[in-house]
Amino acid sequence: MTYQYWNPKMETLPRPDLEAWQLRQLKNMVTYALRTPFYKKRLTEAGIKSEDAIKSLKDLNRIPFTTKHDLRDGFPYGFLSIPREEVIRLHASSGTTGTPTTIYFNKEDISRWTGFVARCIYGTGCDKTDVFQNMITYGLFTGGLGFHAGGEEVGMLVIPSGAGNTTRQFRLMQDFGTTVVHATPSFLLHVEAKMREEGVSRESIKLRKAFAGAEPYSEDTRRRIEELLHIDVYNSYGLSEMNGPGVAFECPNKNGLHIWEDGYIAEIVNPDTLEPVPEGETGELVLTILCREATPILRYRTRDLSAFYPEPCSCGRTHRRLHRITGRTDDMLIINGVNLFPSQIEEVIMSIKEVGNNYLIVIEKEGVLDRITVKTEVGPTIFMDDARPLNALKERIRKTLQASITINPRVELHESGSLPISEGKAKRVQDNRSQDI
Ligand code: ADP
Ligand code: ZN
Numbered sequence: 001m002t003y004q005y006w007n008p009k010m011e012t013l014p015r016p017d018l019e020a021w022q023l024r025q026l027k028n029m030v031t032y033a034l035r036t037p038f039y040k041k042r043l044t045e046a047g048i049k050s051e052d053a054i055k056s057l058k059d060l061n062r063i064p065f066t067t068k069h070d071l072r073d074g075f076p077y078g079f080l081s082i083p084r085e086e087v088i089r090l091h092a093s094s095g096t097t098g099t100p101t102t103i104y105f106n107k108e109d110i111s112r113w114t115g116f117v118a119r120c121i122y123g124t125g126c127d128k129t130d131v132f133q134n135m136i137t138y139g140l141f142t143g144g145l146g147f148h149a150g151g152e153e154v155g156m157l158v159i160p161s162g163a164g165n166t167t168r169q170f171r172l173m174q175d176f177g178t179t180v181v182h183a184t185p186s187f188l189l190h191v192e193a194k195m196r197e198e199g200v201s202r203e204s205i206k207l208r209k210a211f212a213g214a215e216p217y218s219e220d221t222r223r224r225i226e227e228l229l230h231i232d233v234y235n236s237y238g239l240s241e242m243n244g245p246g247v248a249f250e251c252p253n254k255n256g257l258h259i260w261e262d263g264y265i266a267e268i269v270n271p272d273t274l275e276p277v278p279e280g281e282t283g284e285l286v287l288t289i290l291c292r293e294a295t296p297i298l299r300y301r302t303r304d305l306s307a308f309y310p311e312p313c314s315c316g317r318t319h320r321r322l323h324r325i326t327g328r329t330d331d332m333l334i335i336n337g338v339n340l341f342p343s344q345i346e347e348v349i350m351s352i353k354e355v356g357n358n359y360l361i362v363i364e365k366e367g368v369l370d371r372i373t374v375k376t377e378v379g380p381t382i383f384m385d386d387a388r389p390l391n392a393l394k395e396r397i398r399k400t401l402q403a404s405i406t407i408n409p410r411v412e413l414h415e416s417g418s419l420p421i422s423e424g425k426a427k428r429v430q431d432n433r434s435q436d437i
Contacts, residue, residue, distance in 0.1 A: 007115065011319065033081065034049075036078065036080060065286065066301070068301070080294065105294050109291070116247075118153035128154065130179045133169070133176075133182075141424065146243070146244040156180070163423045177206045180211070185215065189228075190357065192228045193356065215426055216343050253315055256322060264287050267299070268307060279310050283306075333361075342428050354382055361373070373409060374401065384413075398410075
């Protein structure tokens with residue numbers, strides 16, 4: 001395996017130097033934070049009146065957590081730490097779970113962010129010989145402009161194709177010889193199914209890599225995309241509160257996502273006690289941004305579930321690795337008293353090769369009980385008018401789900417391309433329970 005570093009010094013910085021850097025940056029962030037109405041109050045109450053209160057990284061513990069709720073309360077300018085005239089851009093979260101939150105950037109913030117995204121892209125082996133099609137939503141969502149700028153920084157030819165318009169996407173790939181794409185994993189699966197449907201041969205495109213993120217997906221889904229499209233898929237994690245993409249990314253080992261610790265301090269806590277979990281255990285990821293002056297956000301409770309890999313990575317980067325994010329604490333479904341994450345269902349169904357590329361989980365009330373229906377599309381080897389193999393497949397999916405996650409769902413099979421797709425993040429769960437009451 002060969003490894004290339006965009007910023008060799010920072011990416012391989014020995015841990016003690018990395019921690020010294022973090023401390024310096026944290027103090028700087030506290031100074032900026034104290035200029036915002038929200039943190040001025042919050043930090044002063046916690047006895048932090050200036051950066052001098054932060055003497056070592058252990059003092060991070062003295063800083064109170066910030067929640068999505070706090071960010072919403074501070075809308076629109078409560079977290080802005082510099083004069084409005086120095087702000088050159090704003091972005092907002094997608095609002096998956098409610099009102100969006102806004103973040104601001106000055107010129108240097110944008111350039112630092114771009115550097116982190118370039119680092120991710122270049123680290124997977126891309127360079128200026130690549131043609132990069134950014135198949136993700138542009139606009140307030142950070143994935144579009146964030147990856148766009150990172151791609152240009154690396155020197156690739158960037159095609160700002162945006163999300164949606166599937167047929168046009170593979171036409172662009174054919175016309176310009178696209179070698180790398182960025183998309184949600186659900187959209188990649190959709191593009192693949194559509195290519196098959198329209199008879200577009202794999203040989204007519206030069207694609208070799210994809211960056212897939214913005215929503216949770218399982219290892220089986222990654223494998224499926226890689227096998228169907230004959231490409232390497234790299235997991236990309238980010239969130240607008242922490243700039244957007246460029247927070248954590250896989251290196252060519254594709255075994256955990258390096259979190260850029262010169263830009264972020266990562267903690268993993270038990271979401272109930274808020275105490276750190278033992279190294280290697282799963283908990284809620286808490287992030288502190290070290291690279292954005294205009295909107296410093298300290299100890300942000302992401303609600304995303306992950307764990308640290310205890311061992312260093314053989315690629316030589318000193319930045320720790322996070323496990324693939326399995327979902328958010330608030331994604332958890334309670335089905336007749338049993339806790340269940342949609343990702344557990346995905347893991348099971350995507351490992352069954354006759355299952356197609358799209359699925360939907362529907363939950364309803366049936367009397368006093370919750371009823372869960374897993375709707376999946378079928379793959380190209382299954383014909384919808386042949387009842388026997390269909391029934392056998394249905395039964396196999398049901399039994400596999402029951403055996404692995406102890407729920408007994410209803411299973412429905414649908415023709416390829418018939419379940420709804422969304423342009424942005426996939427909506428995998430339709431919970432109709434509250435409407436039924
Ligand atoms: P919103 O919170 O409204 O969805 P963002 O657009 O900022 O706003 O999305 C960030 C969230 O998307 C993350 O907190 C996480 O839940 C999810 N996400 C992003 N990348 C990944 C990934 N690679 N794996 C799993 N989840 C991801
Ligand atoms: Zn690595």
